[in-house]
Amino acid sequence: MIIVGVGGQGVIMVSKVLATICQMQGHQVKQSEVHGMAKRGGGVFSHVRFGEKVWSPTIPKGGADVLLALEWAEAMRWINHLRPGKGIFISDTQHIMPPFACRSRQRNADAAYTRETPHEILEQIQDGYAMDATTMARDLGNERAANTMLLGVLSTALDFPAEDWRDVISRFVPPKTVDINIKAFDHGREWAELVHENPDHAAEQLRRPEIAPALLSEAGEHDGDFVQLDINVDWCKSCDICVKMCPERCLKLDDQLKAVLHKPELCTGCRICEWLCPDLAITVHRDPANVKASA
Amino acid sequence: MAQTGRVAKTAAPSARPNADVRPLMGNEALARGAWEAGVRVAAAYPGTPSTEILEALSGYPEEDVYAQWSTNEKVSLDVAMGASFEGVRALSVMKHVGLNVAADALMSMTYIGVNGGLVIIVCDDPGIHSSQNEQDTRALARFAMVPVLEPSDAQEAPAFMRHAYEISETFDTPVIVRSTTRLSHTRSPVVLGERIEVARREFDDNPVKNVMIPSHARLRHPVLLEREAKLGKYFETSALTELEMLGRAAGVITTSISHGYVKEVLGDASVLKLAGSYPLPERKIRDFAASVERLFVVEELEPVIEDQIRAWGIKVDGKEFFPRDGEFSPEVVRAGFVKAGALPDMGIGDDVFHIEPTPRPPVLCPGCPHTSAYMVLRQAEARVAGDIGCYTLAAIEPLRAIDTCVSMGSSIANATGMAKTRGMTKTGVEQRPVVATIGDSTFLHSGLPPLIDAVYNNADITVMLLDNHIVAMTGGQDHPGTGKTLRGEQTHRVDYESVCRSVGVKWVRTVDSYDLAAMHKALREAIDFKGVAVIISDRECVIDPVKVKGIAMEVRAESCTACQSCMNVGCPSISWSDEWFDGRHKVKIDPNTCIGCTFCAQVCPSDSIQPGTGL
Numbered sequence: 001m002i003i004v005g006v007g008g009q010g011v012i013m014v015s016k017v018l019a020t021i022c023q024m025q026g027h028q029v030k031q032s033e034v035h036g037m038a039k040r041g042g043g044v045f046s047h048v049r050f051g052e053k054v055w056s057p058t059i060p061k062g063g064a065d066v067l068l069a070l071e072w073a074e075a076m077r078w079i080n081h082l083r084p085g086k087g088i089f090i091s092d093t094q095h096i097m098p099p100f101a102c103r104s105r106q107r108n109a110d111a112a113y114t115r116e117t118p119h120e121i122l123e124q125i126q127d128g129y130a131m132d133a134t135t136m137a138r139d140l141g142n143e144r145a146a147n148t149m150l151l152g153v154l155s156t157a158l159d160f161p162a163e164d165w166r167d168v169i170s171r172f173v174p175p176k177t178v179d180i181n182i183k184a185f186d187h188g189r190e191w192a193e194l195v196h197e198n199p200d201h202a203a204e205q206l207r208r209p210e211i212a213p214a215l216l217s218e219a220g221e222h223d224g225d226f227v228q229l230d231i232n233v234d235w236c237k238s239c240d241i242c243v244k245m246c247p248e249r250c251l252k253l254d255d256q257l258k259a260v261l262h263k264p265e266l267c268t269g270c271r272i273c274e275w276l277c278p279d280l281a282i283t284v285h286r287d288p289a290n291v292k293a294s295a
Numbered sequence: 296m297a298q299t300g301r302v303a304k305t306a307a308p309s310a311r312p313n314a315d316v317r318p319l320m321g322n323e324a325l326a327r328g329a330w331e332a333g334v335r336v337a338a339a340y341p342g343t344p345s346t347e348i349l350e351a352l353s354g355y356p357e358e359d360v361y362a363q364w365s366t367n368e369k370v371s372l373d374v375a376m377g378a379s380f381e382g383v384r385a386l387s388v389m390k391h392v393g394l395n396v397a398a399d400a401l402m403s404m405t406y407i408g409v410n411g412g413l414v415i416i417v418c419d420d421p422g423i424h425s426s427q428n429e430q431d432t433r434a435l436a437r438f439a440m441v442p443v444l445e446p447s448d449a450q451e452a453p454a455f456m457r458h459a460y461e462i463s464e465t466f467d468t469p470v471i472v473r474s475t476t477r478l479s480h481t482r483s484p485v486v487l488g489e490r491i492e493v494a495r496r497e498f499d500d501n502p503v504k505n506v507m508i509p510s511h512a513r514l515r516h517p518v519l520l521e522r523e524a525k526l527g528k529y530f531e532t533s534a535l536t537e538l539e540m541l542g543r544a545a546g547v548i549t550t551s552i553s554h555g556y557v558k559e560v561l562g563d564a565s566v567l568k569l570a571g572s573y574p575l576p577e578r579k580i581r582d583f584a585a586s587v588e589r590l591f592v593v594e595e596l597e598p599v600i601e602d603q604i605r606a607w608g609i610k611v612d613g614k615e616f617f618p619r620d621g622e623f624s625p626e627v628v629r630a631g632f633v634k635a636g637a638l639p640d641m642g643i644g645d646d647v648f649h650i651e652p653t654p655r656p657p658v659l660c661p662g663c664p665h666t667s668a669y670m671v672l673r674q675a676e677a678r679v680a681g682d683i684g685c686y687t688l689a690a691i692e693p694l695r696a697i698d699t700c701v702s703m704g705s706s707i708a709n710a711t712g713m714a715k716t717r718g719m720t721k722t723g724v725e726q727r728p729v730v731a732t733i734g735d736s737t738f739l740h741s742g743l744p745p746l747i748d749a750v751y752n753n754a755d756i757t758v759m760l761l762d763n764h765i766v767a768m769t770g771g772q773d774h775p776g777t778g779k780t781l782r783g784e785q786t787h788r789v790d791y792e793s794v795c796r797s798v799g800v801k802w803v804r805t806v807d808s809y810d811l812a813a814m815h816k817a818l819r820e821a822i823d824f825k826g827v828a829v830i831i832s833d834r835e836c837v838i839d840p841v842k843v844k845g846i847a848m849e850v851r852a853e854s855c856t857a858c859q860s861c862m863n864v865g866c867p868s869i870s871w872s873d874e875w876f877d878g879r880h881k882v883k884i885d886p887n888t889c890i891g892c893t894f895c896a897q898v899c900p901s902d903s904i905q906p907g908t909g910l
Contacts, residue, residue, distance in 0.1 A: 006655070019318055019482060029318065030448070032481040034344075034424050041867045042657035055558040057448070057481040060625040062645070073653035080646045097870040098655040103692060105859050107878030111871060114653045124648070244674055245900060247860050270879070272858045276900060 002059055004045045004078045005070030006096045010147040013172055014068065015046035017151060021160055021168045022050035032057035041098065043074050068154055070133075070147055071096050076114045079121070089128040090153050092146055093118050094135070105247060105268040129153050131191060137184050142177065145184035152188020156196070162189070227269035228285040233258045235281035242273035242282060319485040321478040324449035325416055326351035327485065328456025330360060333493035334386045335411070336378035337362045338371035340740065341769040342390030343425040344479040345418035349388050350772075353781050359490065364772060364781045367703070367740040368393035372400045372415065379413040380505065382496030384460055391419045391432050392702065396741070398435065401469065403507050405439045406515040408467035410499050412460035415441075418474045421595045422622030425476075425768075427683065427702060429620065431596040433572040436471045440519050442526050443471040444535065444571040445551035449483045457491075458535055458570075466522055466529070473571070475595065477552050477622065527574040535570030536579060545637050546587030548580065548600060548611075553593045556628040561638065564591075572599045577607065584609045589637070591616075595623045659688050661868040662843065662892035664808035664834030668732060668759050669696035670864065670894070671814045675822065677730040677757075680709035682742070684734035685768045686761055693865045697732070704741025706731035711745065711754040728757065728822040735762040736774045739789065743798075749827045750799040757821040758829045760791055761808075763836040771839025795829045802826065808834035811897045837890055845891030848884050849907035855881040861895035861904065869895060 001018060005011040012033060019031040027050035034045070047059045059081060067082045069075030069091035082089055101112040118130035131153065133146035148169055155165050166182055173181045238257040250263035251273060259282070261267060274284045319327060326348045329337065337360055339349040353362045365371035368389040378385035389397060394417050404413070420426040436443035442462060446455040452474075459470040503511050530536050545564040549557050554568050567583045569575065572594065584590045584604075592601040592613040601613035616631040617623070632638040659666055669689035672679050673696040681687055681697035682705060690697035699709055710731035717725060733742045738760055749756055766772040773779040778788030795803045802824045806817045814832065821828035837843040852872065857879035861869055868889040871880035884895070886907060896904040 007657075016318075016482075023318060023484060028484065030481055030483040031318070032477060034476060034480055041655070041660070043655045054483070055555040056625045057477060057483070057552070057555065058624050060629070062647075063625070073655065076648075076650045077652040079648050079650065082647075084647045098653065099658055099693075099862070099865055099867050099869065100654050100656055102862060102869075102871045102880070102882075105862075105879070109879075112654065114650065116650055121648075245860070247858060247863055249673075270858050271856075271877070272860065272900060275856070 001066040004074040009070040011044040030057040092133040148181040149184040149188035152185040153192040156192040230283040322347035324452035328453030332460040335383035337386040338374040339388035341772040344476040346769040368397040372397040383411040412463035433599040437573040447554040530576040537568040549593040560629040662837040662890035669694040680706040682706035682733040708745035710756040736766040802828035805831040808832045847886040847889035855903040
């Protein structure tokens, strides 16, 4: 079983619950994780293996019986570790956008986030569950219980007594949150039962509606990528504000201490320099026609 | 409610595990083993993946074991040696690169030997999960002629620790127990044993052995060579050397975590599982080689075992098929055997889904006080010599404000070297000011000698001491700058300003890391100052020891001009919203993760970021 998510979501807690419950059923268990970067917003993963004798602590690609994902892009990162045709896929559909994904300052840029939708993925998996566990857990009272809700879904696929699950979960979650986590666990179980009984109905009712594949672009309302900066050197008094405030650092002061655009290829035409220049010395042109007019 | 289980599994043994079996992480199991072996004194400097060992050891009673954080790995090894001289079992723990720092002490200790057993646990990081390289400790152990033991999982770790102390005392040698990230951070059930109490040995009043001057050392070197031969013989019959004869077509010599991968992918091969990679049991290996048709060595990283076997003239396959770089996995080991023709290519592990993964590099936490130092450095267009710690993450976009990062404590001396090139007009002039950035713990680890050097040689540099009051990268450990010991006792707290002044730094200023304007001003003045200037950027880490939470900031969307200046902070709480302005996304702030540091508000040119009302 592979458990994946983003730092702080409880991947390690979920793994400990799984390792403990497998051990309670008399299995040998190895659970492997990597520490260090986990707190710093990176992806976190944990491998849990159980059986009579476990050799390797890690699961090879195509070898996981279960992929439990607490975040959608992480599910996509690990999906090829699932046993083809047989593995059980359980994922929260919530998106945790890394700052890296919102980096482009180009106009009409989209977030660099996985394009696959839960619908597309579930169509290709025999035994797959995608639920908006975060929202459902929030509705129950605490979105941090999303992880135990997903455990509830998983519990219907493993032959362990429900009482053991509740017992182990109560031991590993913070004491104040035992009730909400048990509630979330039961909710996940019921949800999975519903899906088993009537996949279509349950899916329609409870699986999150399709997420828009990409944020709608407003490309049509704007001119193209044309950008030109005019700097009136006579008005520039070398205050350095534009140089310091340019988010792309494409301006500098030249030998005469006048502002110049020294890296035009980086300029995105964001107009910060134009707005902040106290002497109105900078004009950002977006329309080639205007440049000619002012020239 | 009961569903039929749909996960294939083998029949579970009926008996419930007894109370003496507990799931332990490899590091916890190593600590358990040290405690069971009767260790009395333990010292370490934190470093992933080794940190949890001493933390776990400090959970055992104080009357059993004294445990301390040391300022660096060399100090930790020297402390352990002191205890060994006094005749008790001692332990020093470090990560692989820590052994470089401690190597000087180790190279002498191997000549001296031990009185009380001395074990050094070194955790390697194949795959470089959290380090600056993936050097192989086994090669260094062989170089130092120190035996190295390599448990293959947590279950074996306690027994290996007990053997390590026995070997240390029997053969009069320090012993390295080598772990790797995968072993250190894998949890598996471990059978708990009892602690054995080992009587203290009398101090060995023997200068010829304990005082390494040339005339003594010359006598000791032959002793080492003898010891190597004796240890090789010992491992012929040691319980830690395990021979499993199955098929004769392929025989595999392996050790450590690689053993699990070999068993996983080539279950019908005969396997000689070694206690460690040095010294090797030659007779045993020769016999094994003769008993199989084809001999493999499967070892992560360097061909340490393979080279020794080859030197004996035995035909063996190894690094031709199994890579010398990166971490092993069942996939890698399988691919090696496939390439060697020992396994058919079944196409296992081919991608079914073709998905471009979303990049998610680690980032500085929301509100991380290190952020401001790099924001102002980026604007100052300084040449920045970085160091080891969380703040190294500022080397990547969007902060991208670190130019070099070498090893613990390198920054200040690197900066001195950079600054000394500034006066060389004949080679072309480089004007950018030189700044070293170094964390509090790294500064105490090995930043002080280069600071003294910089003052002594009158270097024109600025040092930013990023004091977040903790060793953050490894999960929040105390150090001499926190005023607390490993066991949480109050102790003297280092005052950085007086340390800097006392070594001759004339310009020192402590600035609140959250005050961007003050940071700017301090940096400008420090750069203008001719000579060594030290800025202490002072703010506690936002997650350790206490999770800091303030009023979350909010974006006033109506005035946001989507300029993305706040995105330059690199804060994980800030992302794009669904609203647009002039072809770009406006931004939003996640109130659950924002801690209210106000960096984004301080850079917002339209004042659109304000403390929220949501709390």
